[in-house]
Amino acid sequence: MSPNPLPADPSAASPAGFVSECRTAVAAAEAAGALLRSRFPDGFAARPKGGRGDVVTDLDLLAERLIVDRIRADFPHDRILAEETGDAAAGDGGARTWLVDPLDGSNNVVIGLPVYVVGIALCVDAVPVVGVVHEPVTGRTWSARRGAGTHGPAGLLAPGPRPSSPSGPLLAWTQGHAVRRDDPAARALRHTLELRSRRLLQLWAPLAAWAMLARGDIDGFVGYRAEAIDLPAGALLAREAGVALRHLDGSEFTAAFTGPDTNRTFVAGRPEILPTLLNLTSTSAPPLLNTTP
Known part of the structure; x- marks a missing residue:
């Protein structure tokens, strides 16, 4: 054993x-x-x-x-x-x-x-x-x-709630290497987040964004078909620091590294801001974004 x-x-x-x-x-x-x-x-x-x-x-x-x-x-x-x-x-x-x-x-x-x-x-x-x-x-x-x-x-780490901003939350974004630049779901989701957030960070280093979220430096993190290799470490840092992780339909996100990358689309944020983040992503098109793979 x-x-x-x-x-x-x-x-x-x-x-x-x-x-x-x-x-x-x-x-x-x-x-x-x-x-x-x-x-x-x-x-x-x-x-x-x-x-x-x-x-x-x-x-x-x-x-x-x-x-x-x-x-x-x-x-x-x-x-x-x-x-x-x-x-x-x-x-x-x-x-x-x-x-x-x-x-x-x-x-x-x-x-x-x-x-x-x-x-x-x-x-x-x-x-x-x-x-x-x-x-x-x-x-x-x-x-x-x-x-x-x-x-x-x-x-x-015990970060408290971040002050709200009238210009929207400060978010980070990641997408997997297999996602094409013209992927309609990724484009729609990213476009909505860019319009309705104060800033959408695209760092090319997802684990850096997870650490920022765990520390309370940013409000949320959204991933579309994220890479498996770096997801578990970052997601655990965030979850253990009090961050909630969900699929786009609001169901629990386990951050497992197995299975297809379609299972690794997520929204992460502190519980008090999570409804706002889920509302942002639910307004994206096409409708396939609103269902757990």
């Missing part, structure tokens, strides 16, 4: 669980961050990745190898699913899977924009139980364990 099994009822998860796993993830993310910081902004090579304008750098690969080796050393029987190499280590860990995004924001790094983070999650039965996001530029780290809250450099 795998250690620290996830209870059938996620709300019953013990805050005492997954301490060693979180410690490993924090140490690995910070070591990778030191590597990235030492080579930014011009100590690396980059090449195209896929056919939709994405890139990969040698920093992605070096940081990924460092993280995977650290996790494998401490938890040799767990499965590891990494952004660049895929199943880097598939052991007999059963339902336990580590997700590694060694450099979230590669496109930013390539153009010298210092908006990039390292993300690591541990999922049990596809549900996140540990999430870590490290920001190499500032050296700050945020971590969460299911049922134990989200911690940052100053301790437990």
